[in-house]
Amino acid sequence: MRIPLSITDNIQEWLVSMMSESAASYVAMIIVALIYLGIFAIAGLFLVLIERRVAAWFQLRIGPNRVGFQGLLQTMADALKLVSKELTGTDRADKFLYNLAPYFVIISALMALGVMPFTKEFQAFDINIGIFFLIAISSIGVIGILLGGWASNNKFALIGAMRSGVQTISYELSVGLSLLTMILLTGSLQLSEIVEVQKGGWLIVQGHIPAIIAFMIYMIAGTAETNRAPFDMVEAESELGAGFHTEYSGMKFAYFFLAEFINMFLIAAIAATVFFGAWLSPFGITESIPWLGVFWFLAKTLVLVFLMMWFRWTFPRLRVDQLLTLEWKYLLPINLVNIVIMAFIVWQKLIIQI
Amino acid sequence: MTNETLQELLGSWFPNPEASVASEPVEVTEGEDAIEAKEPINPSLLEFTEEGSQFLNVLVKPENLHQLMSKLKTTAETSFDYLFCLSGVDWGTDLGIVYHLESTKHRHSIVVKVKTEDRENPTFDSVCDIWRTADFHEREVFDFFGIKFNNHPNLKRLFLTDEWDGFPLRKDYVDEINMVVK
Amino acid sequence: MGYFSNIFNGIKTLLTGMSITGKYFLNSRKGAITQQYPDNRETLKMFDRFRGEVIMPHDENNEHACTGCQKCEIACPNGTIEIIWDRGIDEETGKKKKKIDQFVYHLSMCTMCGLCIDVCPTDAIEWGQNFENSVYDRTALTRVLNEPESKVRAGIED
């Protein structure tokens, strides 16, 4: 199996010069995994910081600005504090599941990062079912939440977990269908190919009206997938205290917290890849400098992350039945019609090509 | 309705049987027209006073309390539908309740008082089937004065713990540790 | 058609809300209402009438205006003020006169109602604007307001 267009190749070639091929491929995988783990643990922390600063600016506050320059080290300090904290738990909790849950959540979040095309070269794992893999992985996280809520032996946590289950099962459909709409345009699930297609214009431009509708649906459903406000039924601090992670403390809580932010990054990154051409620069202005792709990718992703933060700090929370109404009565029918429209457009070649 | 007409009307609801020994015993549950026709000048079981208060005060016997209250609420001329204050009072020898009523239709007010000398086991009829707000207020009175209410759906301590000894707002309550007496 | 107008109206109201928060986001530099407290200590000035604590002003001769009439002690609802007084001999008239030994003020019990200052006939006590009252030991909140060796200003009668 050859994995094209990926940094694993480069590392593997370098390793093969030192050891046998099979050993080299394993070592390469571990090295790449460690690099990703390191980068995204830190990136997650910075996302938390960004969220806090952005929230503060929406709310007439300043936000954390004491630890390090402009509070840059604040979340590091918080993480250190969380690591050093005592891990508490409830009596008669299902200890094994209780301990397992945070790892489920964080691992599923980190796994999805593997296929993200940061640039043409910087992509760990470019499988031909990339989008499918992403959708599949991103819904594993909910199992962790369900486990955590159920195993905590706390009624608030249980309600939160059940809500999470309901929510994810519903909104998965919309995430999948809205991405499917775009796949009609690309004809491939492989992320590198999806990016390649967009050299003739970002998909949101190519697909115009149905693509914009699909993007809106994707952002709504994606926000719901990450359990963020206005869809934070799972936590809903004014209703459930802290929801499914009520009984978690210390590092286990930090895993949940970090996973939420990495998930948010992921949802935004998928949107950036599928709708906004991943690492492609607008109008190809920096095409000659390939490593700037990372910049463009992150810029697009962060803009979308900011959009999600804007949602969170503006809107009230929906009620749990309204959440389902929104999905089943609005998003899903519109989505299905949208796919038909998109198919028609692709069939009739009404695509806008630059 | 002015206080005088109120007094007249209310008095006619509860004629004093001793004042009309000659006449037949009157069923209090009968329509008011019948009673008025029989004994218009009958002194009442209720005691009225306006002294030292801005409202008309009615003192009613515990056994007539519930009947008077439901009449006050349902009769069209009075229609006291708003029980805005229910306070327990310890008058030294008596324990009692003061009901402040207002009519949202006629905008007149009345104060109904009920007293009992039984300090061991004071009991009145509950009015929470007439005004639902009485539910909480009666629980508060029970909590602080130890006055019990018949037919109350959920009569238990509201503010204090169930183990609390005594009834703090009674005048004879002593708590040497927590109470600072000046 | 109500279905679609619902959607459009809904989205419109959501965007209106976002425009409000967005406006504040863009003006966040000058709009911040945060008081960076320990840093702004220099510029933080309380209003003249602010009730921080009860103080007894002394003049340059270490004299105050308290005659020890105990009106404040009676007026206080919480027993915050305790006046330990004594009888001394007035130097001018030679008569016996009440004077305070210690004006004890329990800040920990004070509710800042201001009744003591309101009743004081000689304006001997006033409001201080200090608001940083936290201490490590509770006994530090019990203060003696009159300075040691201080005495009543001449001519103050209750």
Next chain:
Amino acid sequence: MQETTTINNNFKSEEYFINMGPQHPATHGVLRLLLTIDGEIIKKVEPDLGYIHRSIEKMCERDSYQQIVHLTDRMDYLSSHINNEAVCLTVENALQLEIPERVQVIRTIIGELTRIASHCLWWGVMGMDVGALTTYFYGFRDREMINDIFEETCGARLTMNYNVPGGLMWDIHENFVKRVKDFVAHFKTKIPEYDRLLTGNVIFQKRTKGVGILTKEDAISFGVSGPVGRGSGFSCDVRKYHPYSALDKVTFNEALRTEGDTFARYSVRIQEMWESLSIIEQLIDNIPEGEFRVKTNAVIKLPKGEFYQKVETARGELGVYVISTGTKNPYRLKFRSPGFSNLSALSHMATGGKIGDLVATMATLDLVIPDIDR
């Protein structure tokens, strides 16, 4: 057929209890609600009170009338000025004191400012309870301006104790009029912003409309008052029916809605902020000159008798019922607190709704726990 029954039995839903509070973000203090719920549906709500009961009524029986005033600050601390005013009015009416017009006008202005401040806080917290966290800070920003006005004139931001039987503790500060005018101008631009941010929001409307319905009959029967009652069409504004201080000199509309749901109560409060602004505007330019305090005896003794005074706090009708035996302490003093009666209707309003509805309903009840626990 037989099998279906078995399956149903296996999946029989079970009611269970949840303890909401005393430490819960939505109970705004130390209110404890015992919820019986079936899934998300609330079957029964039973409030458990008394976590901060201080027995103010008993304390009043040993305090002088001047001292009682400052205790009322600690009841409904968001409308402390109006609480003070209630006690002062009771004493003044009992003594039949002639209160200068200046005092009445100042009391009314500060009372309405208190109402706006309380509603600002409520608006922020209401938004937060339904999940829009940003409203909290916008509400507090505007409330802070009022608190500054209070601090400059009264010396404290929350527990002001500015009223004394017979008038005011001090005259108003020289900046008072200017600051109030600044605030009125500022706040007039902010209420439309509140509306655009939260009131119009489709999610907010979905969350509040048709939720926690209280009919007019129930409202009267439960004795609810203030914005909660007026949201149900129960015209109960004490300022209209039993005007006190300078409230008979101003014209204002009683905010009234008939729907009786959470959104109606919300709208009433927003409307009340406009009305309060209008009252302040009518009074602020012509505060009459005169004394700010009438001399009273150092020891106030009320004549023998019973006195009742109603005022309209931000939460509803506060009643002060004093039984005096002619001594310097009241024989019995009862506070009819608005929050207590309003809370008694919560169970009725929330039953059958979801947990999210309970939170939204509770937010529009605008509970202040010390007011309930006293």
